[in-house]
Amino acid sequence: MSSVWYYLNKLRSISGKILYINLIGMVIISLLEGVGILLLIPLLEISGLLEMNSIVESNQLFSQFTSLLPPSMLLIIILTGFLLIMAGQHLLHRKVSIQNVKIQEKFGRQIRIDLYKSILHSNWSFFLRKKKSDLINSLTTELARVIGGVNLVLQLTSNFIFTVIQIGLAFWLSAEMTFMVVVFGLILSFFSKKFIIRSKKIGSQTSLNAQEYLSGVTDQFNGIKEVKSNLLEETHLRWIQGLTAKMSDEQINYIKLTTSSQLFYKISSACLIVIFLYVSLTFFTIQKEQLLLVILIFSRLWPRFTSIQTNIEKIASTLPAFISINDLHKECVEATEFNGETRYDDNEPIKIVKSLSCRDIAFRYHKKNSLFALKDIHLTFPVNKMSAIVGPSGAGKSTLIDILMGLNRPERGEVLIDGIPLTANNLLSLRKSISYVPQDPFLFNASIRENLQMIQPEATDEDIWEALQFSSAAEFVMNLPEGLDTLIGDRGIRLSGGERQRIVLARAILKKPSILILDEATSALDSENEAKIQEAIERLKGKMTIIVIAHRLSTIRNADQVIVLDKGRVVQAGGFNQLANEKKSMFSNLLEKQMKAIP
Numbered sequence: 001m002s003s004v005w006y007y008l009n010k011l012r013s014i015s016g017k018i019l020y021i022n023l024i025g026m027v028i029i030s031l032l033e034g035v036g037i038l039l040l041i042p043l044l045e046i047s048g049l050l051e052m053n054s055i056v057e058s059n060q061l062f063s064q065f066t067s068l069l070p071p072s073m074l075l076i077i078i079l080t081g082f083l084l085i086m087a088g089q090h091l092l093h094r095k096v097s098i099q100n101v102k103i104q105e106k107f108g109r110q111i112r113i114d115l116y117k118s119i120l121h122s123n124w125s126f127f128l129r130k131k132k133s134d135l136i137n138s139l140t141t142e143l144a145r146v147i148g149g150v151n152l153v154l155q156l157t158s159n160f161i162f163t164v165i166q167i168g169l170a171f172w173l174s175a176e177m178t179f180m181v182v183v184f185g186l187i188l189s190f191f192s193k194k195f196i197i198r199s200k201k202i203g204s205q206t207s208l209n210a211q212e213y214l215s216g217v218t219d220q221f222n223g224i225k226e227v228k229s230n231l232l233e234e235t236h237l238r239w240i241q242g243l244t245a246k247m248s249d250e251q252i253n254y255i256k257l258t259t260s261s262q263l264f265y266k267i268s269s270a271c272l273i274v275i276f277l278y279v280s281l282t283f284f285t286i287q288k289e290q291l292l293l294v295i296l297i298f299s300r301l302w303p304r305f306t307s308i309q310t311n312i313e314k315i316a317s318t319l320p321a322f323i324s325i326n327d328l329h330k331e332c333v334e335a336t337e338f339n340g341e342t343r344y345d346d347n348e349p350i351k352i353v354k355s356l357s358c359r360d361i362a363f364r365y366h367k368k369n370s371l372f373a374l375k376d377i378h379l380t381f382p383v384n385k386m387s388a389i390v391g392p393s394g395a396g397k398s399t400l401i402d403i404l405m406g407l408n409r410p411e412r413g414e415v416l417i418d419g420i421p422l423t424a425n426n427l428l429s430l431r432k433s434i435s436y437v438p439q440d441p442f443l444f445n446a447s448i449r450e451n452l453q454m455i456q457p458e459a460t461d462e463d464i465w466e467a468l469q470f471s472s473a474a475e476f477v478m479n480l481p482e483g484l485d486t487l488i489g490d491r492g493i494r495l496s497g498g499e500r501q502r503i504v505l506a507r508a509i510l511k512k513p514s515i516l517i518l519d520e521a522t523s524a525l526d527s528e529n530e531a532k533i534q535e536a537i538e539r540l541k542g543k544m545t546i547i548v549i550a551h552r553l554s555t556i557r558n559a560d561q562v563i564v565l566d567k568g569r570v571v572q573a574g575g576f577n578q579l580a581n582e583k584k585s586m587f588s589n590l591l592e593k594q595m596k597a598i599p
């Protein structure tokens with residue numbers, strides 16, 4: 001329940017005093033409804049159906065009131081009063097309902113933003129641990145269940161207020177009878193605990209199924225080429241048939257559960273009325289007028305008991321979503337990269353004067369696992385020089401880059417910027433001065449211009465064309481149907497791997513970084529384009545610090561230094577020719593293999 005309290009508190013702080021005003025509105029609506037029913041008393045008296053003075057002592061109030069009115073006007077006055085009270089109640093009800101939706105929307109929007117923000121601000125190791133589809137599921141399905149759950153709590157509160165007021169009115173009419181019904185209601189709610197527990201269990205299953213569904217569908221569409229080329233359609237169809245059957249069963253079980261709890265309540269209410277009538281007529285010599293009124297009130301009250309029960313069951317089924325969203329939120333807070341006051345715009349890019357370096361760095365992805373992805377790393381990346389990192393697959397090249405960018409924190413040792421350790425204080429500034437081109441470049445579903453301006457919103461067309469020219473992308477962009485305004489990605493035209501890489505490179509250059517990091521940036525290029533990018537990088541040399549991860553050693557011939565990694569350690573470092581001449585070394589081996597591979 002602590003997760004529910006957490007979100008109720010949030011609701012309170014997000015909505016402010018309007019929440020309490022609305023709760024008071026609900027109380028007034030319930031009171032007006034009660035008064036409306038009480039007005040039936042003088043009506044029934046006038047109609048001669050009942051003799052009201054005989055009902056309860058408190059009704060003498062009505063008699064005193066009605067005796068003040070002229071008898072000929074009595075019916076009209078009471079009917080007008082009834083009409084005004086009902087109209088007032090419905091008008092207020094409308095206002096409160098609209099206000100409720102406003103409160104719910106504001107709350108829903110705010111917690112969506114808060115969760116999204118805390119996910120975005122989490123550190124890189126959080127993203128390495130988490131499945132993308134689970135995060136999407138949390139931000140969509142689970143969050144919607146939490147918002148729905150909070151709305152249910154609001155409904156429960158209004159039901160509760162209504163019920164308490166109605167009980168109060170019923171007490172006024174007959175304390176013994178009301179006491180009996182309330183005791184009966186409490187006994188029933190004790191027995192209906194098992195429905196609530198089962199609801200929570202079904203709710204947990206709902207969460208698991210939704211997670212499995214989204215994760216499976218995302219994986220399969222991401223790998224649709226493998227699915228089609230390996231004829232895996234049938235296997236995946238069987239998976240979805242199995243999972244959807246499980247989801248249907250779970251929904252049917254939930255409906256069975258809620259309908260049986262309602263059945264339980266309805267049969268119990270029939271029993272209650274029978275017992276009530278029997279006890280009243282046999283032991284309490286109750287008058288028929290009083291009986292009629294109490295039945296009138298309880299016929300309105302009892303459905304409220306049932307809906308309180310249904311509300312609690314529904315809330316129980318959303319509890320697992322509350323717990324999972326709350327846990328995710330806590331995990332994000334623990335994994336926050338920067339503290340809450342950090343303003344992204346306030347940090348200027350860092351100006352490196354001498355070098356970026358690593359001092360005695362060691363890093364493991366899993367602390368329990370003794371395997372070090374990097375160990376004993378002492379390196380210096382001189383400013384405005386080009387450094388290349390090479391090594392076999394799994395050597396730790398990408399891990400080293402992630403540490404340099406401050407995405408991963410070393411377990412031992414530190415990254416130094418001109419001798420100053422990289423900490424949370426200068427991390428943002430460092431990131432602002434870096435442009436990174438990943439192995440698998442990502443482009444948004446937008447035009448080429450938007451994709452480039454995303455990183456540098458104030459870039460002019462001239463800047464964009466210059467960057468495209470630089471990355472050898474200008475020619476093919478010019479030939480696209482709408483030039484810079486051509487849509488790319490899923491909804492636009494498809495670009496080849498090489499074209500995508502050149503656009504992403506142009507985007508990186510547009511930022512005018514002081515450090516350019518290229519992770520296999522030329523891997524998807526043909527030799528002609530690769531040569532063009534080589535020329536471009538040559539042009540950049542001396543203007544910015546360039547760090548390149550390269551598999552194709554031909555691309556790093558002109559690097560100022562080459563660092564060779566193997567099994568997480570630096571095994572060689574020096575100039576290209578110097579390393580190539582070190583016989584029987586890792587570098588000369590790699591070089592030899594590549595020479596042989598070229599026909």
Ligand SMILES: Nc1ncnc2c1ncn2[C@@H]1O[C@H](COP(=O)(O)OP(=O)(O)OP(=O)(O)O)[C@@H](O)[C@H]1O
Nearest residue numbers: 128365366373391392393394395396397398399400
């Ligand atoms: N998220 C991760 N969780 C656990 N281990 C990881 C993770 N990422 C990488 N590793 C491990 O760390 C080691 C270094 O991986 P890294 O990706 O840095 O190598 P690499 O030299 O960049 O390889 P490649 O050239 O194939 O991209 C490998 O043993 C790899 O299995």
